[in-house]
Amino acid sequence: MIEYRTLKVALLGAGSVGSQVAKLLLEHGDELASRIGAGLELVGIAVRDVDAPRRADLPRELFTTDARSLILSADIVVELMGGIDPAREYVLLALTSGADVVTGNKALLAEHGPELFAAAEQVGAQLYYEAAVGGAIPIIRPLRESLAGDRVERILGIVNGTTNFILDRMDTAGESMESALAVATELGYAERSDPSADIEGYDAAAKAAIIAGLAFHTSVPLGSVYREGITSVTKEQVDAARAGGYVIKLLAICERVVGEDGVEGVSARVYPALVPREHPLAAVRGVHNAVFVQAAAAGDLMFYGAGAGGLQTASAVLGDVVSAARRHVVGGPGVAESTRADLPVLGAEAVRTRYQITLRVTDAPGVLSRVAATLASHDVSVETLTQTVAHAALASDGQSAGRDAVPGTATLVIGTHVAFESALAATVGALRDSGEVVAVTSVLRVEGA
Ligand SMILES: NC(=O)C1=CN([C@@H]2O[C@H](COP(=O)(O)OP(=O)(O)OC[C@H]3O[C@@H](n4cnc5c(N)ncnc54)[C@H](O)[C@@H]3O)[C@@H](O)[C@H]2O)C=CC1
Ligand SMILES: N[C@@H](CC=O)C(=O)O
Numbered sequence: 105m106i107e108y109r110t111l112k113v114a115l116l117g118a119g120s121v122g123s124q125v126a127k128l129l130l131e132h133g134d135e136l137a138s139r140i141g142a143g144l145e146l147v148g149i150a151v152r153d154v155d156a157p158r159r160a161d162l163p164r165e166l167f168t169t170d171a172r173s174l175i176l177s178a179d180i181v182v183e184l185m186g187g188i189d190p191a192r193e194y195v196l197l198a199l200t201s202g203a204d205v206v207t208g209n210k211a212l213l214a215e216h217g218p219e220l221f222a223a224a225e226q227v228g229a230q231l232y233y234e235a236a237v238g239g240a241i242p243i244i245r246p247l248r249e250s251l252a253g254d255r256v257e258r259i260l261g262i263v264n265g266t267t268n269f270i271l272d273r274m275d276t277a278g279e280s281m282e283s284a285l286a287v288a289t290e291l292g293y294a295e296r297s298d299p300s301a302d303i304e305g306y307d308a309a310a311k312a313a314i315i316a317g318l319a320f321h322t323s324v325p326l327g328s329v330y331r332e333g334i335t336s337v338t339k340e341q342v343d344a345a346r347a348g349g350y351v352i353k354l355l356a357i358c359e360r361v362v363g364e365d366g367v368e369g370v371s372a373r374v375y376p377a378l379v380p381r382e383h384p385l386a387a388v389r390g391v392h393n394a395v396f397v398q399a400a401a402a403g404d405l406m407f408y409g410a411g412a413g414g415l416q417t418a419s420a421v422l423g424d425v426v427s428a429a430r431r432h433v434v435g436g437p438g439v440a441e442s443t444r445a446d447l448p449v450l451g452a453e454a455v456r457t458r459y460q461i462t463l464r465v466t467d468a469p470g471v472l473s474r475v476a477a478t479l480a481s482h483d484v485s486v487e488t489l490t491q492t493v494a495h496a497a498l499a500s501d502g503q504s505a506g507r508d509a510v511p512g513t514a515t516l517v518i519g520t521h522v523a524f525e526s527a528l529a530a531t532v533g534a535l536r537d538s539g540e541v542v543a544v545t546s547v548l549r550v551e552g553a
C-alpha cells in the first residue's frame with residue numbers, strides 16, 4: 105500500500121454547496137488520494153452554529169465556530185460561506201498564511217479579486233474559483249488555460265441558473281416570477297443571503313466581470329459592468345417573444361468593441377435579451393447555464409451544464425481542491441492571473457446591437473412614416489416592421505394584447521439593424537415625446553441573431 109502524505113483541508117460554510125463538498129471529501133477522499141499523490145483530510149468545518157440542522161449528515165465533531173484557528177491549521181482552505189464579510193478577511197488570512205484557497209464566491213472575486221490575487225502572489229499561494237462561474241461547468245479553466253493561446257472575441261453567457269429557471273417557467277408554464285423564485289430558493293439555486301443578487305442581475309454581473317477579465321487579459325471592475333435584471337420583464341414580453349420566434353434570456357455579454365470615437369476596448373454587460381429560438385443558447389432550459397465563446401482560431405464553442413445546485417457545484421469545488429493539492433505535491437507556482445492587455449472597459453453607450461421596439465401608436469394616416477423618420481434621424485435603421493391594429497389584436501390574442509390594445513390605436517413591432525446604444529436611447533426618447541406614440545411598451549435588445 106502506498107503511503108501518502110496528508111494535506112489538511114478546512115471548509116468554511118456548510119450550506120447548499122459546502123455540505124456537499126464535505127460529504128464528497130469524506131466519501132471519496134481515498135480515491136482522490138490516488139489521483140493526487142497525497143491524502144486529503146477534512147480537518148474542520150467553520151459554521152455559525154454547530155447545532156444548526158444540516159442537509160447532509162456530517163460528523164458533529166468536525167464543526168467549529170473558530171474559523172480563524174481552523175484556517176491557520178490548513179494547507180487548503182475552501183470558502184463556501186458567500187458574501188463579502190467575513191469571507192474576504194478569512195480568504196486573506198488563509199492566503200497570507202500560505203494556504204491555497206478554493207472559493208465559489210463570485211461577489212468576493214468581482215469586488216476584491218485584485219487584492220486577493222496580489223496577496224496570493226506575494227506568498228506563492230493560489231486562488232482557485234471554478235465554482236464561481238457556471239457552477240459545475242468547466243469554464244474558468246478553459247478560459248484561463250485552454251484558450252490562453254487564442255483571441256477570444258465575444259462571450260454570450262447564461263450564467264445565472266435562478267433567472268434562467270424563472271424565465272423558462274414563465275415561458276413554458278406561464279408561471280409568475282415570484283412563485284418560480286420561491287421554487288429556485290427551495291432547490292438551493294438562488295442566493296440565500298440576497299435573492300436580489302440573482303433577479304437584479306448582480307450575480308450575473310459579477311460573473312461577467314470575472315470571465316471578461318480572464319478572456320481579455322484585462323482588469324474588469326464590477327462597477328464597469330452595465331447591469332439590468334429581470335424584474336421588469338413582463339408576461340406580455342415573454343409571450344410576444346415566443347410568438348415572434350424568440351426567447352428572453354438574461355445574458356452576460358463580454359466582447360471586444362470599438363466605440364463611436366474609434367476607441368478599442370472591451371464591454372461587459374448583463375441584461376435580458378431576445379435570443380432567436382434556433383440559437384444554441386435558446387435551448388438552455390431550467391437551472392442550466394451555458395457559455396457561448398467565439399474565438400478567432402477555435403471558432404464557436406459552447407460550455408453547457410448545471411450552473412447551480414449544491415452537489416453539482418461541489419464537483420467544481422472538488423476539482424479545484426484536487427488542483428490545489430497536486431500543486432502542493434509537485435510544488436512551483438500555479439497559473440498566474442494575467443491583466444497585461446490592459447484594455448479600456450467601455451460603457452454601454454459604446455455597444456452596438458439590434459433592438460426590438462414595441463410601440464402603441466394612433467392608427468392614422470402618416471403615423472408609420474413619421475415613426476420611421478424619427479428612427480432614421482437618429483441613425484437607427486429599420487430591419488423589420490409589423491403592425492397590428494387594436495381590434496385584430498384583441499380578437500386573435502386577447503390575453504397578451506388585451507391590456508395595451510385600445511381601439512383607434514395600432515401596435516408596431518420594429519426590429520432594427522445594429523445601432524449604437526446611445527442612438528437607441530435618443531430614439532426611444534424622441535418616440536416617447538412624439539404626439540402619435542401613445543406608449544413605448546417594450547424595448548429589448550436582440551442578441552445572437
Ligand atoms: N448554491 C449554488 O448553486 C451555488 C453557489 N455558489 C456560491 O457558493 C457559495 C456558497 O453558496 P451556498 O452553499 O449556496 O450558500 P448557503 O447560504 O447555502 O451556505 C452558506 C453557509 O455559510 C454559512 N456562513 C455564513 N457566514 C458564516 C460565517 N461567518 N461563519 C461560518 N459560517 C458562515 C451560512 O450559515 C450557510 O450555512 C456562495 O459564494 C455562492 O455564491 C456558486 C455556484 C452555485
Ligand atoms: N444563484 C446562482 C448560484 C450559482 O452561482 C445562480 O442562480 O446561478
Ligand code: NA
Pocket residue numbers: 234235236237238239240241242243244420
Ligand atoms: Na464553473
